[in-house]
Amino acid sequence: MEMMALLFLFVAMFLMCFGIGVVFMVYMCILWSSILQNGEGEKGGKGLSTAELERLGGAADGGAVAGQECAVCLEDIEAGQAARVLPDCRHAFHRPCADRWLSAHPDCPLCRAYLHPPPPPPSVPLQVVLSA
Ligand SMILES: [Zn+2]
Ligand SMILES: [Zn+2]
Structure with missing residues (x-):
């Protein structure tokens, strides 16, 4: 035992x-x-992803910001060119220039204002669809 x-x-x-x-x-x-x-x-976190760039918005045609100098390539933005206006500081750049910069740096190339990447869209729509 x-x-x-x-x-x-x-x-x-x-x-x-x-x-x-x-x-x-x-x-x-x-x-x-x-x-x-x-x-x-x-x-x-170093730069913005393609999806974050899409959500950032600020897309504008050159007409609205024509004549402003793009601080990335130092050339003027011309009417008809795709441009991007940063949401916080309202600085404008050529869209390809802005996207190339922002994919590596999360701030404005001109004034270095930190860009807060927009939060990803809520992942609830699937549940909403299922429960509806
Ligand atoms: Zn440019
Ligand atoms: Zn700026």
């Missing part, structure tokens, strides 16, 4: 150690994946 109790204790101890080991492994995996995600987040 004492033998059985000892065996039971041994098995219990073994299972406990095994459990702690598994929890520790899972914890390390979560920690590691969050570190990896943070690294990607910093990389993506």
Whole structure:
């Protein structure tokens, strides 16, 4: 009977150690994946993604901002050229120039005003559609 109790204790101890080991492994995996995600987040946070550029808006034809100098290529924006007006500081640039700059820097090339990338659209429409 004492033998059985000892065996039971041994098995219990073994299972406990095994459990702690598994929890520790899972914890390390979560920690590691969050570190990896943070690294990607910093990389993506340097500039605006194509989707963020789309949501930024400020698209204008050259007519509205014609005559203004594009600070990226230092040439004037001409009527009919695609342009982009930054939402916060209202500085205007050629659209390709602005997009090229903004994909690498999250700020205005002229006054360095930090652009707050618009939040991604809410991911609820699918649920709304399902419940409607
Ligand atoms: Zn330009
Ligand atoms: Zn600006």
